Amino acid sequence: xxxxxxxxxxxxxxxxxxxxxRCNYSYGATPYLFWYVQSPGQGLQLLLKYFxxxxxxxxxxxxxxxxxxxxxxxNLRKPSxxxxxxxxxxxxxxxxGSNYKLTFGKGTLLTVNP
Amino acid sequence: KAGVTQTxxxxxxxxxxxxxxxxxxxxxxxxxSWYQQTPGQGLQFLFEYFxxxxxxxxxxxxRFSGRQFSNSRSEMNVSTLELxxxxxxxxxSRKYRGRDLDTxxxxxxxTRLTVV
Numbered sequence: 001x002x003x004x005x006x007x008x009x010x011x012x013x014x015x016x017x018x019x020x021x022r023c024n025y026s027y028g029a030t031p032y033l034f035w036y037v038q039s040p041g042q043g044l045q046l047l048l049k050y051f052x053x054x055x056x057x058x059x060x061x062x063x064x065x066x067x068x069x070x071x072x073x074x075n076l077r078k079p080s081x082x083x084x085x086x087x088x089x090x091x092x093x094x095x096x097g098s099n100y101k102l103t104f105g106k107g108t109l110l111t112v113n114p
Numbered sequence: 115k116a117g118v119t120q121t122x123x124x125x126x127x128x129x130x131x132x133x134x135x136x137x138x139x140x141x142x143x144x145x146x147s148w149y150q151q152t153p154g155q156g157l158q159f160l161f162e163y164f165x166x167x168x169x170x171x172x173x174x175x176x177r178f179s180g181r182q183f184s185n186s187r188s189e190m191n192v193s194t195l196e197l198x199x200x201x202x203x204x205x206x207s208r209k210y211r212g213r214d215l216d217t218x219x220x221x222x223x224x225t226r227l228t229v230v
Binding site: 032034036041042043044045046049051090092094096098099100101102103104105106107 | 118120147149156157159162169170172204206215217218219220221222223224226
């Protein structure tokens with residue numbers, strides 16, 4: 001069975017600073033990897049996804065993520081954070097073939113200081 | 115193109131009652147999945163429906179059930195509500211790409227259920 005670990009429950013950064021959110025996964029094969037963002041009281045918005053190929057993927061809102069097979073990681077990065085990036089971020093693994101489902105990490109809450 | 119639509123957005127129910135939540139997928143999407151989100155357990159998979167059939171099910175009691183209609187809209191029902199069922203219920207839709215469903219899921223805004 002797949003699992004996802006997001007080691008950081010809460011991260012605070014200053015506006016304009018760089019950001020890296022960590023994600024480690026466990027799965028027997030190469031999984032489908034996703035990062036979603038959730039604003040308070042809202043649903044999940046897909047930021048980016050990795051299926052295969054180039055291990056550095058670009059997403060919306062200036063985010064990128066790098067897949068590292070050797071470390072079972074899929075960390076999310078942004079070079080310069082904006083106040084509007086304050087939200088909760090979820091890493092997810094998609095796997096299971098005909099029993100496909102998304103397995104999510106516990107999330108990382110991002111606070112942005114002015 | 116409209117996104118995934120969930121109704122109602124908010125519900126308050128009394129313990130022991132039952133509740134039905136609705137989800138309309140993105141036009142053309144044929145799969146609907148349901149997830150429960152709570153502060154303690156996080157996001158957990160409930161079940162998925164495709165072509166009116168349950169395709170996969172998570173580890174939830176039988177009080178949680180669902181169905182899908184021919185227009186791909188889905189409903190989720192929870193019977194005999196417990197306080198612990200208070201949560202944000204999210205549904206997601208996936209597109210069918212001729213041989214299988216796409217792996218990318220698009221989520222709705224959720225239904226906030228409060229059980230008192």
